[in-house]
Structures are given as structure tokens and as C-alpha cells.
Amino acid sequence: CMKRKWWMSAVGYQIYPRTYFDSNNDGIGDLKGIIQKLDYIHELGVNLIWIGPFYKSPMDDNGYDVSDFFDVDPVFGTLDDARQLIAEAHKRDIKVVLDLVLNHTSDEHAWFMESRSSVDNPKRDYYIWQKGKVDQDGTLLPPNNWGSFFEGSAWNYDEQTNEYYMKIFSNKMPDLNWDNPKLREEMYHVARYWLDLGVDGFRVDAIAHLARDLSFEDSPLPLTIHGVAPDWSKFSNRPELFTYINEFHDKVLSQYDCMTVGEVGGGAKLEAGLGYAAYDARAFNMAFNFDHCWEVNRVLDPETNKMKNVTRVKDLKRIFNYWIEGMNQKGWLPQYWLNHDHPRVISQYGDPVHYHRESGSMLGSVLLTLPGTPFIYNGEEIGMTNVDYTDVNDFNDVWVKNNVKKLLEHDTMENVMDQLRRTSRDNARTPMQWSSAPYAGFSKVKPVQKEISNYTEINVEKQLSESNSILKAYQKLIHLRRFSEYSDVLVFGQFELVQAEHEDVFAYDRYNENKRVRIIANFRPFTVKFDTPEGKIIFTNYERDYSVGLELKPFEVIIIELKHD
DSSP: OOOOOGGGSOOEEEEOGGGTOOSSSSSSOOHHHHHHTHHHHHHHTOOEEEEOOOEEOOOTTTTOSOSEEEEEOTTTOOHHHHHHHHHHHHHTTOEEEEEEEOSBOOTTSHHHHHHHHOTTOTTGGGBOEEOOEEOTTOOEEOSSOBBOTTSSBSEEEETTTTEEEEOSSOTTSOBBOTTOHHHHHHHHHHHHHHHHTTOOEEEEETGGGSOOOTTOOOOOSOOOTTSOBOOGGGTSSOTTHHHHHHHHHHHTGGGSOOEEEEEEESSOOHHHHHHHHBTTSSSOSEEEEOTTTSSSSEEEETTTTEEEEOOOHHHHHHHHHHHHHHHTTTBOOEEESOOTTSOOHHHHHSOTTTSHHHHHHHHHHHHTTSSSEEEEETTGGGTOOOOOOOSGGGOOOHHHHHHHHHHHHHSOHHHHHHHHHHHOGGGGOSOOOOOSSGGGGSOSSOOSSOOOGGGGTSOHHHHHTOTTSHHHHHHHHHHHHHHSTTHHHHHHSEEEEESTTOSSEEEEEEEOSSOEEEEEEEOSSSOEEOOOOSSEEEEESSOSOOOTTOEEOTTOEEEEEOOOO
16 A cells, blocks of 8 residues: 655656756766756755766767766766765755666676677676577578667677677667576666665666567567567566566665656556556556657648647546556556657647747646656756757757668658657757857857757746746746645645546646645647636636636636635
């Protein structure tokens, strides 16, 4: 059953360290930069930060390709900086959660160098090696037809031992073999090292993929243009996975007062969610799923023959409700609109051009009043948008670099750019917009990732000086959730959809024996009819007089305490 824990009433904030704040003016964000912004984070009201990976890495995939789990990459600083960051955050009552990468290492990690050196190396089985197949022409082929998440085969040939290693992401990220007990012990050692250093928990990366179909048989699924089967069931959400996670919990996590949130990705069902994060699951405290982060707003515009964003509000409500109802009394949820792998939420479900302030504050209101622990992604609190790049070379994402040629074989540059500006992971990875100074006040030199040109209008400094900015709305909403008379109902209260079939409005009640609060959020750039009940207005993003039965303005949100029976 549920015991109330510190992380349940926390408000989380994800920091992408590479582009958060550059303290030494080399164009790359760093740990000292985060330290310098801790007062800002504290004033926002946040008391939990999740920091993206800053381990030693060749940076093939933004630090998720780790070459040494026990050290900080020099571009981010030193181990002493990490210790100082943890200490300074704790002084401000801010907990620190790190990314823990369990699925793979870099191909430059010492273990992999040993593993690939010979077939009988003691660390050979730290990774997944298989012999290739030979076709009738004598051509060497991968062991099977499995596809990887980064297009192409899930296997990479290594001539040193004439075998293939498995890698479901980039070639430079060989997958670890969790079937090997020695490897598991090594990874538990990594987790203990950081917990002993004072971190308060982990966001566990790509957790759904630790188990493989060890028969390594071909998938029956049809092949893609890359000649592979995109059969994620071969290495995602497999039942064997839970044996590993239960062991990790028993041997490491249960020994510390830490918080863990697993990244389960899209397509996981409730059963898997409960396996990862039920109160009695011997696993993690929460699990992120991606179901609401994309595909709930793509439609083809018949006039232009291009994709455009029109939010399917009913589907969005159905997805949230599926997880909230399904986990109710059984497990705790994290709530978030995006992370470093997703487009900006205001560009997805809001309107950054015509209703920037309104849609940004509406989306924040929903995030901060849903059941579960909310995670804000850095820049979301000022309504940062998707990129406005006009040159394909401005994109840094390894997926874009690997696929742009292929995309251009099938489409025009204009359409490809349009797609990337809407979907690329770089949308979330641009420099944090601190001020209207050059490079958005992120650095004094050209940043590692090109900034978005709207930083002169959308930035922290400007919004701190405006009374009704998105940033001020986030501060108020976080205060409402953490420190007001409504804290208990917003954190621990029950959830009930209101008018679930309404096409335009996401409305729901949070209630307990003492209070009932209704959140009414218009997801449309136009006026919508919706019954606004009687009650005490707690928060709204328009300044006007309220009356019962009012029409909702574009992207209007109203939070009302209803008369309690």
C-alpha cells in the first residue's frame, strides 16, 4: 500500500546540462552553470532536479554513451563540481536525481575495449555477441533481421573477432548483457557509488530494453526500407526484465531513501507500468511512458499536403485517464509534457505565435494539477518553442545526421526541414533563454547548439519583470501545489474527468474528503462553450470577471474550488 514519501509532493525540473548555462564561456553548459542557477530554480519553487548525463563520454549521443561511469566529462567540469552541486542543491532543500544509463555503454568504455579484444576475454559476455549469417553468395549478414531504434540493423560488425555486437541505438553504443550476473553486479556498484556521493535517486534511462529474446531468431514482421524488422518486442518490456529490476531493487535501491523513475517509453501497457512502479513491485517508484508526448496532434492538411498540429483532446484525456485510473491506489505516476527527446510542448499542444502566454500557462496549469509528481523540462516555464532553423546543418541530433540523406531520397528539402522543425530532438536541446543578450544569455560565445531567434522576446529576465508571464504563472502554480491549503488535494487527492467526451476542453476534478477543485483547460485557439460552475476562483490565466456559464477564451484555464457537500 502507499506510504507518503518526500518525492510524492516534490515538483521536479529536468536540466539538460549541455545547453542550460555556460559558466566558463566555451559554448557548452556545465555543472558550475547549474550551480549558478540554483537560486533561480529555488525561486521557481522546484525542489527536485533531474540532471541529464554528465559522465565521461565521447558524446556520440549527448552523453548517453558513457565511457566512464565514475567520472565527470571535462566539458561539464570535475567530480568536485558534482559534489559541490549536490551540496549547494541540498542547502536549498533541492534533491538531485541523475540519469543512470543501464542498457549500454560507449564503445570507448574500458569494458567494451576488453570485450571486443578476443572471443575468450573475461569481459566478452558483458556485451551481446553473435556470429553473422552467410547468404548464398557468401556475403556476411547480421545474425538476424532485427532493426534498431536509430534505423538500420540492431547489429554492428566488428572485424577484430569477426562477430557482431548488438546495439539498439547508435553503433557507438553497444548493449550490455544483463543476462550476465557479473555485469549486473558492476552496474549495481555504479548506482551505489553515486548514492553514496549524496545523490537522491535516478531517472533510469531506456529501462524497458534490458532483456533480450535470447533465441535471437528472425522476426516475422515485414521489413522496412532499411531491410530490417522494427520488432521492439525482441528487446522491449520483456518479462525476464523484471527479474533484473527486482534484483537491482533488493540489492541497491531498497538500502537507500532514494527516488527512482524508470523510462519505459511508448506503447507500454498498464501491466508493464505496474511491473515497473507498483507500490509493492520491488522495482522503481515511478515510470515515464511517452504515450501523450506525440501522435496526439498530427493531422495531414489536405490543402498544403503537409502535417499540421491539431490536438486530439479526447485522445489526450483518454491516455492520461488510462494511466491515472490504472495506477490509482496501486502505484505513483510521474507527469510531464516533454523531456530532452521530445518536441517543445507549446509547439505541440499550444500556440506559440498567437497565444504564447495563454497556452504556455494553460499547459503548466494542467501539468501542475494532475495526480503524480510533475516534471517541468527546462525552458518550459517560459514557454520555449521548437526551433526555427532554416539550414539542415543547424541540427545536431545524431538521428538527423544518420537519416537526412535517406529522407531526402523520398522528399523535398522543404518538407524534410518542416518535419525536423516539428519532430527533431534538437527542439528541446537549444540553449536556455536567460535574457535578450547575445546567444540568449546562455554563453558569451557561440553555443554548441544554435539558439532560437525568438530569445529576444521569450526569456527569463523579461518574464521575471512581467506580472502575468508564463514564468510567474508557474511560480504561482508550484506554490499552489506545494505550500497552499490545496496542497493535500492536488498531491494526494482523487482524480475524475469532467465531460470526458468534450472535443476541446480538458476538465477534471481533484478531490478528497475536505475539498473539491475543478481544473478547466481550453486546448483550442478559439472561444469554446463549457459549463463553468460556481465556486472560488483559485487561478486563471486571463484577467476578467467570472460568472457561471462563461465561454472559455482561447487556451483559457480556470482552477475553481467547488462548494463542498
